[in-house]
Amino acid sequence: xxxxxxxxxxxxxxxxxxxxxxxxxxxxxxxxxxxxxxxxxxxxxxxxxxxxxxxxxxxxxxxxxxxxxxxxxxxxxxxxxxxxxxxxxxxxxxxxxxxxxxxxxxxxxxxxxxxxxxxxxxxxxxxxxxxxxxxxxxxxxxxxxxxxxxxxxxxxxxxxxxxxxxxxxxxxxxxxxxxxxxxxxxxxxxxxxxxxxxxxxxxxxxxxxxxxxxxxxxxxxxxxxxxxxxx
Amino acid sequence: xxxxxxxxxxxxxxxxxxxxxxxxxxxxxxxxxxxxxxxxxxxxxxxxxxxxxxxxxxxxxxxxxxxxxxxxxxxxxxxxxxxxxxxxxxxxxxxxxxxxxxxxxxxxxxxxxxxxxxxxxxxxxxxxxxxxxxxxxxxxxxxxxxxxxxxxxxxxxxxxxxxxxxxxxxxxxxxxxxxxxxxxxxxxxxxxxxxxxxxxxxxxxxxxxxxxxxxxxxxxxxxxxxxxxxx
DNA sequence: GACAACCTCCTGGTCGGACCAGTGTCATCG
DNA sequence: CGATGACACTGGTCCGACCAGGAGGTTGTC
Numbered sequence: 066x067x068x069x070x071x072x073x074x075x076x077x078x079x080x081x082x083x084x085x086x087x088x089x090x091x092x093x094x095x096x097x098x099x100x101x102x103x104x105x106x107x108x109x110x111x112x113x114x115x116x117x118x119x120x121x122x123x124x125x126x127x128x129x130x131x132x133x134x135x136x137x138x139x140x141x142x143x144x145x146x147x148x149x150x151x152x153x154x155x156x157x158x159x160x161x162x163x164x165x166x167x168x169x170x171x172x173x174x175x176x177x178x179x180x181x182x183x184x185x186x187x188x189x190x191x192x193x194x195x196x197x198x199x200x201x202x203x204x205x206x207x208x209x210x211x212x213x214x215x216x217x218x219x220x221x222x223x224x225x226x227x228x229x230x231x232x233x234x235x236x237x238x239x240x241x242x243x244x245x246x247x248x249x250x251x252x253x254x255x256x257x258x259x260x261x262x263x264x265x266x267x268x269x270x271x272x273x274x275x276x277x278x279x280x281x282x283x284x285x286x287x288x289x290x291x292x293x294x295x296x
Numbered sequence: 297x298x299x300x301x302x303x304x305x306x307x308x309x310x311x312x313x314x315x316x317x318x319x320x321x322x323x324x325x326x327x328x329x330x331x332x333x334x335x336x337x338x339x340x341x342x343x344x345x346x347x348x349x350x351x352x353x354x355x356x357x358x359x360x361x362x363x364x365x366x367x368x369x370x371x372x373x374x375x376x377x378x379x380x381x382x383x384x385x386x387x388x389x390x391x392x393x394x395x396x397x398x399x400x401x402x403x404x405x406x407x408x409x410x411x412x413x414x415x416x417x418x419x420x421x422x423x424x425x426x427x428x429x430x431x432x433x434x435x436x437x438x439x440x441x442x443x444x445x446x447x448x449x450x451x452x453x454x455x456x457x458x459x460x461x462x463x464x465x466x467x468x469x470x471x472x473x474x475x476x477x478x479x480x481x482x483x484x485x486x487x488x489x490x491x492x493x494x495x496x497x498x499x500x501x502x503x504x505x506x507x508x509x510x511x512x513x514x515x516x517x518x519x520x521x522x523x524x525x526x527x
Numbered sequence: 528g529a530c531a532a533c534c535t536c537c538t539g540g541t542c543g544g545a546c547c548a549g550t551g552t553c554a555t556c557g
Numbered sequence: 558c559g560a561t562g563a564c565a566c567t568g569g570t571c572c573g574a575c576c577a578g579g580a581g582g583t584t585g586t587c
Contacts, residue, residue: 133578
């Protein structure tokens with residue numbers, strides 16, 4: 066189910082229904098949406114709520130609203146990054162390659178951040194990384210491991226001090242936690258290998274940028290393999 | 297001026313005014329915004345329009361709206377990527393490091409894409425890269441060189457076939473062209489060095505992933521140095 | 528018949544005013 | 558002193574009216 070919570074606002078509910086219709090292909094790019102008044106009647110809500118929902122879709126890059134004209138489904142190529150989590154959450158099953166793509170991006174960032182972290186990390190950050198690895202050694206379940214792995218990633222990004230990169234990381238986070246089940250195979254007890262993380266932290270402590278980067282790339286490519294083997 | 301067009305909707309105008317207030321620092325993270333009713337009175341518009349504006353700010357990640365409680369300014373770390381171009385354009389002068397940060401991200405992507413491209417590129421793509429380098433050898437002005445350099449970047453990303461990464465690239469593009477003047481020092485005739493690009497294309501043609509990556513990283517770090525030397 | 532101006536009906540945009548639904552505060556009561 | 562509940566906020570939803578831009582048919586002219 067793509068609607069975990071029912072306490073969402075009316076506008077949110079409608080926005081997500083329409084989103085699913087668009088991302089799921091029932092509404093195709095170029096199609097006209099019903100008018101706000103029609104949608105309001107159809108969903109038995111007020112037009113204001115429909116308007117709010119439509120504006121949300123617009124900021125997601127899913128529709129174009131034109132004063133005087135009909136509201137149309139946008140081309141996906143124009144989609145904004147905001148949409149990515151939704152694309153993965155809804156369309157992930159239909160097109161699993163996008164999951165791997167996102168994971169690949171995370172791998173790229175991991176490698177790069179580890180390299181920088183080896184020269185920039187302060188003792189406190191390194192301790193936090195070590196603490197995370199310690200917790201990852203005894204995970205309660207794959208979900209917790211996944212969360213810790215992301216925290217590790219986030220800490221590495223934070224060490225680089227690159228704030229825009231942290232924003233990129235946040236998008237990845239939304240993708241991950243929007244489609245977390247699909248990434249779970251990576252985090253099964255008999256599959257997940259913690260050694261690269263250990264190596265990375267050791268390398269960072271030893272200021273060995275190359276080794277740190279290598280270790281993280283190793284982790285990423287192993288995880289990617291798991292993802293590709295279990296479609 | 298940050299308001300080029302006056303034909304924007306009322307909600308848009310208000311959203312942009314509030315955005316500027318937040319990004320500009322007049323409203324700090326944690327601060328309470330006035331209530332919707334107060335804002336409506338202050339700006340002499342209807343509460344619906346204010347609500348629409350506030351929801352836009354929320355999807356940008358700039359505020360948190362809580363039913364029953366006050367609307368507060370969010371932490372910048374939570375801001376959406378959509379906002380990044382504006383952050384750079386407005387905050388770039390006050391905090392030039394963010395320009396370098398963005399450039400660094402581009403460098404990371406360049407290195408990674410070049411590496412992948414060396415194993416994946418088809419002849420047509422390689423030809424396009426060569427053509428771009430040829431054009432870059434005789435630029436009419438720095439601006440054209442900048443545009444070609446971005447096109448080169450985009451082509452590399454396209455070769456990897458990673459569509460989400462292309463979306464990330466699109467965000468970088470918006471940042472670049474929103475603050476293009478600030479990046480121009482890199483593209484001065486006596487500064488810009490085309491050799492890394494040549495090397496990259498050669499390495500890709502030779503299927504030498506490591507060399508391709510190295511060359512692009514060389515270009516990125518050289519450009520970064522220019523950026524840091526001319527604040 | 529070709530073409531332009533116009534009219535009309537559709538669309539989304541704004542309005543204001545009512546009421547519902549969560550939150551925080553503060554006086555009151557045990 | 559602490560729990561409780563009334564109250565005065567906050568945002569959320571609704572209604573119904575009107576404004577304003579766009580598209581297509583109609584009419585009038587040439």
